[in-house]
Structure formats: structure tokens, C-alpha cells
Amino acid sequence: MQGKLITLEGIDGSGKSTVVKKLQENSELRVFEPVFTREPTRGTLTGNAVENAIQSNTDQLAELFLFTADHAEHLAKLVKPALEKGKTVISDRYSDSRYAYQGITLKNRLENPLEWVKYLHRGWTVVPDLTFLFDIEPEIAVKRCGKRGEQTKFEKIEFLRGVRELFLGLAAEEPERFVIVDASGSPEDVEKKVVQKILDFVQRD
Numbered sequence: 001m002q003g004k005l006i007t008l009e010g011i012d013g014s015g016k017s018t019v020v021k022k023l024q025e026n027s028e029l030r031v032f033e034p035v036f037t038r039e040p041t042r043g044t045l046t047g048n049a050v051e052n053a054i055q056s057n058t059d060q061l062a063e064l065f066l067f068t069a070d071h072a073e074h075l076a077k078l079v080k081p082a083l084e085k086g087k088t089v090i091s092d093r094y095s096d097s098r099y100a101y102q103g104i105t106l107k108n109r110l111e112n113p114l115e116w117v118k119y120l121h122r123g124w125t126v127v128p129d130l131t132f133l134f135d136i137e138p139e140i141a142v143k144r145c146g147k148r149g150e151q152t153k154f155e156k157i158e159f160l161r162g163v164r165e166l167f168l169g170l171a172a173e174e175p176e177r178f179v180i181v182d183a184s185g186s187p188e189d190v191e192k193k194v195v196q197k198i199l200d201f202v203q204r205d
């Protein structure tokens with residue numbers, strides 16, 4: 001039986017990675033031996049190329065193709081093999097980040113960047129079964145990012161305001177796939193909401 005793909009999305013500083021670390025230590029989830037992963041990937045040719053692109057003044061269209069190449073490698077080498085073995089895969093960021101972030105970075109390059117980026121994925125990507133959208137005010141998120149050290153070009157309030165709106169629009173288009181989580185609470189509160197929903201979802205079938 002095909003495994004389930006669960007993704008966590010949200011603007012920088014919304015607390016996804018903090019909750020993922022808690023999910024990895026959660027004894028109730030450990031029973032399902034989920035495969036934890038992320039985009040951009042780490043320690044891969046494509047992930048390293050993306051990391052370099054983020055740190056430099058890369059052309060936004062080139063950056064989109066690098067993120068998308070990383071997604072293709074991620075699908076081929078990790079996501080699809082795990083799902084085919086019936087594993088539950090939990091990814092910290094996935095394609096909805098590309099739609100939301102590059103939907104903004106490319107807004108002056110393409111007529112309808114969000115739709116074009118979605119089209120780029122059509123026919124070969126794997127659509128998640130369940131996506132948690134960590135929703136938070138960009139002002140709070142950027143303040144959190146500030147506490148953890150150097151900031152990337154994406155961690156700017158006005159930019160993240162646009163990204164947040166695109167994320168919320170994606171969730172409104174697919175209410176059966178998205179669970180919007182108020183990410184302004186404590187890590188423990190957010191983790192509790194996410195864990196319960198995952199348990200309900202994985203045990204449902």
C-alpha cells in the first residue's frame with residue numbers, strides 16, 4: 001500500500017523546523033517510523049546549488065529551476081522510494097514553498113508566476129496528502145529569525161507578507177489538503193495540534 005506524504009509549509013520563522021525536531025522525538029509518531037525530510041535538501045548536489053543560490057544574487061528564474069531540480073532529485077532518491085515502501089513521509093517544506101516564494105520573486109518577470117510554477121510541476125510531481133500551513137504575522141516571524149542569527153534575502157517583512165498571502169490562497173483552493181495552524185503559540189501548543197492531526201490522519205485508513 002502506497003505511503004502518505006505530509007508536508008509542513010509557512011514563511012521563514014513560522015516554527016516548522018522547531019516542530020519537526022519535536023515530531024522526530026515524539027513517541028506516538030515513532031510507532032509509524034515516518035521518514036523525515038526537507039526542501040531544499042541538504043548534502044546533495046542540487047541542495048548545495050540551492051544553498052549557494054540563496055546566499056548570492058542569483059537570477060530569480062535560475063533560482064526557480066535550481067529549487068525545482070532539487071525537488072526532482074528529492075522525489076527520485078527519497079520521496080517516491082519511501083512512499084512505494086508504504087512509509088509515511090514528512091517533509092519540512094515542499095512544492096507549495098516554490099509556488100508561494102517564487103510566485104513572489106518572479107512577479108515582475110512572468111504574467112502569472114504562481115500558475116506558471118504550478119504548471120512546471122504538472123505531470124511529474126507528487127502532490128502531498130496532507131499539508132500543515134504554519135500561519136503567522138510576518139512581523140513576529142522576522143523577529144524570531146532575527147534571534148537566530150544571519151538573515152537571508154527572503155527574511156524581509158514585505159516579501160513575506162506576499163508569500164503568506166499566496167500560501168493562504170493555496171490553502172483556500174485545496175481545503176481538503178491543507179490544515180492551517182496558528183503558529184504564534186508556543187512550540188508545545190503547535191506540536192500538540194500537529195501530532196494529533198497526523199495521528200488521526202495516518203490511523204484513518
Ligand SMILES: Nc1ncnc2c1ncn2[C@@H]1O[C@H](COP(=O)(O)OP(=O)(O)OP(=O)(O)O)[C@@H](O)[C@H]1O
Pocket residue numbers: 010011012013014015016017018019144145147148183184185186187188190
Ligand atoms: N512557537 C515559537 N515561539 C517562539 N519562538 C519560536 C517558536 N518556534 C520557533 N521559534 C524560534 O524561531 C526561530 C525560527 O524557528 P524555526 O527555525 O523553527 O522556523 P522555520 O519555520 O523552520 O524557519 P525557516 O523556514 O526560515 O527555516 C528559531 O530561533 C526558533 O527557536
Ligand SMILES: Cc1cn([C@H]2C[C@H](O)[C@@H](COP(=O)(O)O)O2)c(=O)[nH]c1=O
Pocket residue numbers: 012039040054067093094095097098099101102152154155
Ligand atoms: C523549498 C523552497 C524554499 N524556498 C526558500 C524558503 C526559505 O527562505 C529558504 C530555505 O528554506 P529553509 O526552510 O530556511 O531551509 O528557501 C524557496 O524560495 N523556494 C522553495 O521551493
